[in-house]
Amino acid sequence: xxxxxxxxxxxxxxxxxxxxxxxxxxxxxxxxxxxxxxxxxxxxxxxxxxxxxxxxxxxxxxxxxxxxxxxxxxxxxxxxxxxxxxxxxxxxxxxxxxxxxxxxxxxxxxxxxxxxxxxxxxxxxxxxxxxxxxxxxxxxxxxxxxxxxxxxxxxxxxxxxxxxxxxxxxxxxxxxxxxxxxxxxxxxxxxxxxxxxxxxxxxxxxxxxxxxxxxxxxxxxxxxxxxxxxxxxxxxxxxxxxxxxxxxxxxxxxxxxxxxxxxxxxxxxxxxxxxxxxxxxxxxxxxxxx
Ligand SMILES: [Fe+2]
Numbered sequence: 001x002x003x004x005x006x007x008x009x010x011x012x013x014x015x016x017x018x019x020x021x022x023x024x025x026x027x028x029x030x031x032x033x034x035x036x037x038x039x040x041x042x043x044x045x046x047x048x049x050x051x052x053x054x055x056x057x058x059x060x061x062x063x064x065x066x067x068x069x070x071x072x073x074x075x076x077x078x079x080x081x082x083x084x085x086x087x088x089x090x091x092x093x094x095x096x097x098x099x100x101x102x103x104x105x106x107x108x109x110x111x112x113x114x115x116x117x118x119x120x121x122x123x124x125x126x127x128x129x130x131x132x133x134x135x136x137x138x139x140x141x142x143x144x145x146x147x148x149x150x151x152x153x154x155x156x157x158x159x160x161x162x163x164x165x166x167x168x169x170x171x172x173x174x175x176x177x178x179x180x181x182x183x184x185x186x187x188x189x190x191x192x193x194x195x196x197x198x199x200x201x202x203x204x205x206x207x208x209x210x211x212x213x214x215x216x217x218x219x220x221x222x223x224x225x226x227x228x229x230x231x232x233x234x235x236x237x238x239x240x241x242x243x244x245x246x247x248x249x250x251x252x253x254x255x256x257x258x259x260x261x262x263x264x265x266x267x268x269x270x271x272x273x274x275x276x277x278x279x280x281x282x283x284x285x286x287x288x289x290x
Contacts, residue, residue, distance in 0.1 A: 011046060015039040064204035072164045077108040079205045082214075087252040094232070099141055100282045104253040106235050107223060108200075109162040114152050114176040119187035125171040129158030129192030131272035133265060138185045138226060138279045145185025146281060149228035152178045153189070155221070160197030181228075193262065193273050196220040196243055199250050216250050219243035224279065231281040238277055 007017045018038050022031040050058070068075035080086045086105040094103040117123060124131075138149040154176040156162050163174040175194075179187045199216040200206050210216055220243045226234040237253050239246060241261045246254055265274035 014046075015042045018042070061204055061208060068203040068205075072167065073200075073203070074108045075203050075205055077106075078200065078203065081105050081107060081251045082199065082205060082209060082216075084252050090235075096232075096282055097141065099280055101226075101234050101236055101279045102255050102257055103234060104236050104255065104258065105251055106225070107237075107251065107253075109154060109156075109164055110152075110223065110225070111154070111164060111173075111176065113173075114154060114178045115173050117177040117179055117189060119179060119182065120189065121177070122190035123153070123175050123177040124190065124192045125174045126157075127192075131267045131270055132191045132193045132262065133188065133267060133272065133274040134191060134222070135188040135274070135276045136179070136181075136186065136279065137277070138181045138228065138281060140231070140281055140283075145181070145183065146228045146231065147181055147183045147185060149181040149185065149226055149231075149281070150178060151181065151187070151227075151279075152176075152225045154223045155191065155194045156197050158192050158195055160195035160220075165200065190267070191222075193240075194220045194222065196245050214250070215248055217245050218249055218251060219245040219254065221253070226279050226281065228281055230284055232284050234279055234281060236279070238275070240275075 007013045007020055009017045015035075015038060019035045022035060065075045065079055077086070090103045090105055096102060134153075136151060138146045138151065140146055154162065157170065157175055161170070163170040163172065163176065175191060177189060179189060181187055196217060196219045198206075199218060201210050201216055206216060220240045221237040224234065224236055224238065226236075237258055239254055239259050241259045246259065260275050260277055262273040262275045265272045267274075
């Protein structure tokens with residue numbers, strides 16, 4: 001009977017034919033997202049008209065992305081980051097009042113098991129690189145200190161590599177640590193000045209984008225995740241104001257509020273750098289991820 005039989009699948013009806021399969025019930029937000037995504041994919045196919053061989057190559061690329069991902073390396077996150085999808089999701093979900101520290105992408109090198117250190121400790125386990133002293137204060141929008149905030153930091157070394165990129169060259173957990181703020185919302189640690197780096201080009205995502213001439217550089221940065229009870233978790237970066245690549249970040253993570261000056265300093269008679277950072281948290285909002 002006309003109107004109740006399913007649509008015949010064709011170029012003209014493809015996305016409706018897909019959407020028609022979703023009945024009421026089930027996870028409706030997921031169905032909506034799936035229908036929207038598939039509609040866009042069908043539109044793209046109709047516009048770009050790939051050959052079967054080209055389509056097989058795309059499937060092969062996505063297969064490789066999966067194979068390149070494990071507990072040390074997350075190629076899917078890299079893909080999401082490089083196409084600006086991660087930055088856009090952050091932007092939509094974590095718009096904050098003026099004065100609050102903005103979120104940026106977490107990036108592919110985060111590890112959940114960073115070892116805890118006492119304030120003043122060094123997270124450089126191999127001591128290689130120009131010393132950096134990082135002084136951190138965590139406060140609320142009124143400038144009041146937040147005590148007991150948990151701050152996880154991770155960064156690249158002086159050559160621009162994270163320890164999980166170089167498991168045979170760097171000690172495990174090098175340049176990573178978890179700290180807690182004191183009653184003044186403060187802690188400090190020693191590290192080394194990170195170098196900027198190329199986004200990994202040895203995996204399928206980097207290889208594909210470098211073939212297109214896409215810039216794969218990131219300015220030098222320190223990563224932070226800051227958690228405190230009753231406050232929205234901050235996931236962010238801090239960038240060195242002196243980095244020449246500040247304005248061409250492949251991952252769309254640089255924001256003016258996140259640029260800090262790494263000043264010359266003296267550490268134990270050695271030339272070093274020092275940076276003071278203030279992170280401003282906002283109260284957790286109902287219905288938002290903490
Ligand atoms: Fe980074």
